[in-house]
Amino acid sequence: MTNFSMAANHSIRPVKEDVIFGMSLKAEEAIKRDGFKNIINSTIGALLDDEGKLVTFHSVFEVLKGLSDQQIAAYAPLSGMPEYIKCAIEATFMDCRPEGFIDGVATPGGSGAIRHAIWNYTDAGDKILTSNWFWEPYQTMASEHMRKIATYELYDENMDFNLKSFETSLSELLSEQKRALILLNTPAHNPTGYSLSSSEWLRLREVLVKLSKDENNKIVLFIDVAYLDFCEDEEREFFKILGGLPKNVLILVSFSMSKGYTFYGLRSGALIGVSSEEKVIKEFKEVCAHSNRGVWSNGTRAAMETLIEIYRNETVKEKVMAERKIHKEILKQRAEAFIDSASKVGLDLCPYKGGFFISIPHDDSIKIAEKLVEKNVFVVPLEKGLRFAVCAVSIDKCKTAPLLIKEMMDSLK
Template structure:
């Protein structure tokens, strides 16, 4: 049986209540528990959501409790989306935190500019694009992490009731961020039958939205996609952009690519992973690219909540519009961002010696991550565990049915993973090589056990 902490149902008189969206009207559910009368609600209707815990944090808490009781050596905690050392401790780069601790108190405590400090905004462009700065007008606005960049883009470049397009394997907060403002996530199939990028599915979904909406807002999480570790090849980017150009011939259509690069600094090759940025140069004026930059992974600064939304456009007017729209949203939502984190990044990026030392330290961790991923992928192939194509990044995904039941079964062997709609997510970033080697056979056994159990129940 699946643990009640994992699956939360809201039922009344045996009928399951669900949350649904219509194009411009959100229907929200009322909260019931079995056998209770309806209680007083004080929250506004648009703020009433199911009372459920985040499944990732819930499973992570259970894994940490198991580690306390059994010892870290006897638990595989593959739930954490952060880089951990071989003993299961959070990695914090010395070059980053030595710099942070050297900052003057005023550089940490003072208010920052609404749009972000000027030196930070220039440094963000350098570290984001490196040698592949696109041609056009480039504007950056600070945000609290990559999540804040998504919120800025979704709020300012979609209308209420719009569909937002992303792949069927995606980071679940895309739904939370968009549905809170009355938008709806629609997906295309990320992989075709040969496990290549499914451009045909992308094109079909893209054109379907274009036939219904003025704006076609698409989230593309690459390179080192969460949760699969996949990266869109350059030749597939060419097809995507050619499609956008074709649709943009209709001047009434507005095409927005949001490129979520949260994991780009843990792609194997810093330069090769950035070549695709040049493809956004000199696009039609009604095609806008917004890059979501984050300090969380590349600078091991998860809790500092620092990022940026960066626009790329061939139109000066569109870039100015982006800047003022986003600054207004910053003021309305979080006012200003973490000044200390901005100063930290600026100091490292703008000092050649510091940036070189930072890059060398980061590369050591990248090599560790690559070894772990290679061990997992190799062992998965050896034991016959089907996984999605991994290229780079923190996660590997395993397609399966009944993912929550499989995850719960694995907890019996003290292996904790994250269940997704269509499979399982294993965080190679958080698991040492030895555990990455034994995990695939454990997962394979759990999958076969749940499958046989399901078949038995059907009979």
């Protein structure tokens, strides 16, 4: 009986403790005990105001609350409302739309988009390539679908993007599998805040072109842009160079309303495909439409209707952009405060270009994180360091945190 199990073998696996959730719980207990102003809770991956309250964009919720009951109640079409897909593509690329054939399907947030990419563009047992600093749920999504994660080094010796490691890993994977799905989280990488520069993008593109010369290779580059809307608009420039790639290079981009519209809980995103080959995009749309029907049916219509309304009305759209800009600015100030302080106290950080998180490399992150709890500082320990969510912490606390972290690291040396 000890080993009796009803689940299929592939679903039986050791249950991992949810580190982020565990640390959040500890922070909540500390808030109750010592008061919010006396603790630094950097575990939450959402934009919070200085009092720790979730930021919601008034301009977006005004649109949502103005929808009719019917607009909310009705099923959306399986692939998403066509106008929503159009808006999602526009919202993603803005004026940096790559040349080529482009289409999309609605998904529950960016996670659903990743699921479709993994399922439809890799085979059981395949390895999926991402950088050695990566968002932990990639692992869960891979393992759920009987895939594995392989990694390249994110940084070279100058803490720039390690293109050499990227190329070697991709090349190895292609020799092995003849197909490779790359999960590239940029700009504003979670957890480090790294963004590929224009020149890094150009060189990465060259690698893709080079490795696609072998026509048997199939390369699918999935660009996870979850934090794009909190970057400067110029950060979209790289999209332009994604056109005109060989037919055996497919570009996938995830759109999400979670962060950019503070619609986290409404579960609305899209998977967007870009290819120089019309048939590749037709196939993309078909397989993902099948996946929608076969996994969760259709998406949250209220969120789709909201995006459509925003994009139909220039005034509303401008209000949303203006409101987002305010919070983008706050986020920037928090990050700058953290980085300045870190620099002053000599705390080494991963190079941060934007987004919700800053990472601090460390070999024994769990120990540091646990000891920091005693100081009422709550950070998330990752395999390669600590993650500090500047999105969730006030400027003042962003200023004081680096010293506390540095002192703890020094004391445990």
